[in-house]
Amino acid sequence: MNERLSFASKNILITGGLGFIGSALARRLVEIGANVTLVDSLIPEYGGNLFNIAGIEDRVRVNISDVRDAHSMKYLMQGQDYLFNLAGQTSHLDSMAAPETDLEINCRAQLSILEACRQYNPAVKVVFASTRQLYGKPDYLPVDEKHLLRPVDVNGINKMAGEWYHILYNNVHGIRACALRLTNTYGPRMRVKDARQTFLGIWVKLLLEGKSFEVWGGEQLRDFTYVDDAVEAFLLAAVREEANGQVYNLGGCEVINLRELAELSVKANGGGEFQVREFPADRKRIDIGDYYANDKRIRSGLGWAPRVNLQEGLARTFDYYRRHLQHYL
Numbered sequence: 001m002n003e004r005l006s007f008a009s010k011n012i013l014i015t016g017g018l019g020f021i022g023s024a025l026a027r028r029l030v031e032i033g034a035n036v037t038l039v040d041s042l043i044p045e046y047g048g049n050l051f052n053i054a055g056i057e058d059r060v061r062v063n064i065s066d067v068r069d070a071h072s073m074k075y076l077m078q079g080q081d082y083l084f085n086l087a088g089q090t091s092h093l094d095s096m097a098a099p100e101t102d103l104e105i106n107c108r109a110q111l112s113i114l115e116a117c118r119q120y121n122p123a124v125k126v127v128f129a130s131t132r133q134l135y136g137k138p139d140y141l142p143v144d145e146k147h148l149l150r151p152v153d154v155n156g157i158n159k160m161a162g163e164w165y166h167i168l169y170n171n172v173h174g175i176r177a178c179a180l181r182l183t184n185t186y187g188p189r190m191r192v193k194d195a196r197q198t199f200l201g202i203w204v205k206l207l208l209e210g211k212s213f214e215v216w217g218g219e220q221l222r223d224f225t226y227v228d229d230a231v232e233a234f235l236l237a238a239v240r241e242e243a244n245g246q247v248y249n250l251g252g253c254e255v256i257n258l259r260e261l262a263e264l265s266v267k268a269n270g271g272g273e274f275q276v277r278e279f280p281a282d283r284k285r286i287d288i289g290d291y292y293a294n295d296k297r298i299r300s301g302l303g304w305a306p307r308v309n310l311q312e313g314l315a316r317t318f319d320y321y322r323r324h325l326q327h328y329l
């Protein structure tokens with residue numbers, strides 16, 4: 001992909017642009033010379049953080065607004081060449097405690113964003129951040145895109161509807177759209193204050209503070225995508241026409257169980273300790289067991305492959321938070 005040719009001077013809107021993955025995408029696009037606008041509500045429980053754009057703050061437009069506000073979305077959508085649609089409520093547990101908020105953001109707002117595209121900018125290309133949570137507890141491994149969708153929590157159901165609205169608008173209204181079903185994504189700028197975005201976040205924080213952390217279960221298999229690899233997938237999906245109407249799993253370089261991941265994290269930190277515990281009951285009820293992706297479709301279809309393995313990715317992550325933890329507490 002010739003990134004400069006594809007994105008330089010192009011108008012790009014990133015919803016959830018002050019969040020973990022959205023800000024990484026923004027950094028990359030600004031480097032390439034794109035005109036980038038970020039929309040983010042900065043709701044404190046979510047991953048948005050102004051520090052995520054430190055160093056590029058003068059080269060992006062930031063609009064603090066909520067994707068549930070159809071009026072701002074209608075205005076913001078106009079004149080955009082690409083929409084990277086990443087705004088979302090990401091906590092599975094919060095989606096069970098406050099299901100209607102999750103519904104409003106991950107489902108209803110997605111429909112109104114797509115309506116804004118249809119009415120005010122039908123030529124825009126949209127890439128949606130979907131999730132492996134749609135599959136629920138896998139029937140087989142690795143999980144490919146043909147696996148039954150059977151979410152185990154409210155978040156998975158609403159993200160599923162959000163994803164399918166995108167595919168529907170592609171198929172019926174000709175709004176070019178596709179979706180990436182992300183697995184656990186990690187790296188610099190993820191939320192580490194708590195486990196709302198990823199359990200790995202709280203592990204990193206506690207390790208850096210010299211405190212012990214808990215691993216629940218320990219034997220579950222998972223795959224992890226380093227954030228730069230995820231960004232690459234978003235860019236590829238945006239420029240490739242054959243992606244329109246498609247959904248793609250993203251995987252990682254390796255499959256690992258959580259106990260091994262905890263050991264690797266301790267090593268990356270240069271020391272630390274953890275305890276393996278039983279799952280708390282509220283988590284156990286919505287746990288999906290083992291998961292790892294079959295991501296052959298995006299590898300063969302778009303030529304994507306993860307490049308950063310866990311050892312390297314964790315080293316970069318700890319390096320970042322060693323310097324900047326205070327901005328994430």
Ligand SMILES: NC(=O)c1ccc[n+]([C@@H]2O[C@H](COP(=O)([O-])OP(=O)(O)OC[C@H]3O[C@@H](n4cnc5c(N)ncnc54)[C@H](O)[C@@H]3O)[C@@H](O)[C@H]2O)c1
Nearest residue numbers: 016019020021040041047048066067087088129131182185
């Ligand atoms: N990180 C992962 O492991 C992972 C896995 C699967 C899917 N995803 C999806 O990727 C997307 C980005 O996730 P992330 O990991 O960067 O999380 P994040 O919380 O850092 O980013 C989401 C951003 O959306 C913003 N946001 C939330 N609700 C909003 C609203 N109503 N209006 C405007 N902005 C709003 C938040 O403030 C935050 O900055 C999400 O849609 C998430 O569901 C992430």
